[in-house]
Amino acid sequence: MMEHDHNAILKKVRQELPADELLSDLSDLFKIFGDTTRCKILYALFESEMCVCAIAELLGMTQSAISHQLRILKDADLVGKRREGKTIYYFLSDDHVRTIIAQGFEHLIEDYTERE
Amino acid sequence: MMEHDHNAILKKVRQELPADELLSDLSDLFKIFGDTTRCKILYALFESEMCVCAIAELLGMTQSAISHQLRILKDADLVGKRREGKTIYYFLSDDHVRTIIAQGFEHLIEDYTERE
DNA sequence: CTAACATATGAACAGTCATTCATATGAATG
DNA sequence: CATTCATATGAATGACTGTTCATATGTTAG
Numbered sequence: 497m498m499e500h501d502h503n504a505i506l507k508k509v510r511q512e513l514p515a516d517e518l519l520s521d522l523s524d525l526f527k528i529f530g531d532t533t534r535c536k537i538l539y540a541l542f543e544s545e546m547c548v549c550a551i552a553e554l555l556g557m558t559q560s561a562i563s564h565q566l567r568i569l570k571d572a573d574l575v576g577k578r579r580e581g582k583t584i585y586y587f588l589s590d591d592h593v594r595t596i597i598a599q600g601f602e603h604l605i606e607d608y609t610e611r612e
Numbered sequence: 613m614m615e616h617d618h619n620a621i622l623k624k625v626r627q628e629l630p631a632d633e634l635l636s637d638l639s640d641l642f643k644i645f646g647d648t649t650r651c652k653i654l655y656a657l658f659e660s661e662m663c664v665c666a667i668a669e670l671l672g673m674t675q676s677a678i679s680h681q682l683r684i685l686k687d688a689d690l691v692g693k694r695r696e697g698k699t700i701y702y703f704l705s706d707d708h709v710r711t712i713i714a715q716g717f718e719h720l721i722e723d724y725t726e727r728e
Numbered sequence: 729c730t731a732a733c734a735t736a737t738g739a740a741c742a743g744t745c746a747t748t749c750a751t752a753t754g755a756a757t758g
Numbered sequence: 759c760a761t762t763c764a765t766a767t768g769a770a771t772g773a774c775t776g777t778t779c780a781t782a783t784g785t786t787a788g
Contacts, residue, residue: 500763505662508660509662512659518720519648523645524646526643526651527643527647530640535635539629539630544624546621546625553622554625554629560736561778564736565776579785582732593719602708603712604641616733647745649746665764665765674747675765682765682766697756698764699764699765700765729788730788732787733787737782738779738781738782740777740778741779742778746774747770748772749769749771750769751767755764755765756762757762
């Protein structure tokens with residue numbers, strides 16, 4: 497294996513390839529979007545901030561499961577939280593989340609329409 | 613749990629929430645980006661099409677490992693391939709891939725600059 | 729201070745997934 | 759047509775991850 501020559505291409509690509517750490521952070525970010533529950537939560541928060549138990553009811557899932565996922569989203573700074581008495585409201589932290597998901601959707605939709 | 617009232621919000625969000633299947637497809641798409649190896653491959657293909665063994669050498673990984681990942685990327689229509697004799701060249705299938713990754717990077721970079 | 733509610737968290741389990749190893753396919757060359 | 763090179767693939771394995779269960783933390787009301 498690897499007997500024919502492609503050193504020219506390798507050299508060029510190596511120059512442009514971002515650092516390992518950055519690419520690792522990037523895939524970590526996408527990893528977060530790569531779960532249905534988390535996508536649903538994020539999408540729900542598009543519309544309005546929500547407390548944990550409302551999200552749980554919306555998705556038909558345990559409060560615990562939602563809490564665990566919210567923690568992941570919070571650690572990644574994708575959502576923020578705000579306390580109001582006993583309840584804690586979560587919200588999208590910035591608009592990049594919207595753009596990233598919107599872009600993903602655009603890709604999907606193009607796929608769907610191409611199939612027809 | 614779930615004793616206080618948030619029916620109004622739930623009703624509103626339920627209307628706007630995309631179908632389960634679509635959200636599932638969306639997270640499946642992001643799942644593909646959520647792996648360092650695949651991110652690296654995609655990023656490498658930004659620059660130029662590449663054959664399997666060149667990618668393997670670039671990333672310092674087994675040809676087999678790369679082949680497996682390329683299959684996943686191909687199944688998701690994120691890359692295409694082209695045969696030229698014994699070697700097979702892979703390339704990005706469309707520009708959405710670029711945009712999605714670029715958007716992810718933008719989010720990361722904003723995070724980095726905010727920290728200073 | 730105690731009871732009730734809202735959320736968080738740790739441990740455990742089950743399912744998923746990326747890599748490796750061995751091997752198979754497929755193309756070109758002599 | 760046998761050998762070599764380029765790639766593909768199936769099975770196995772180890773690591774990771776999402777959910778559940780039990781329980782802890784923190785807040786408000788009485």
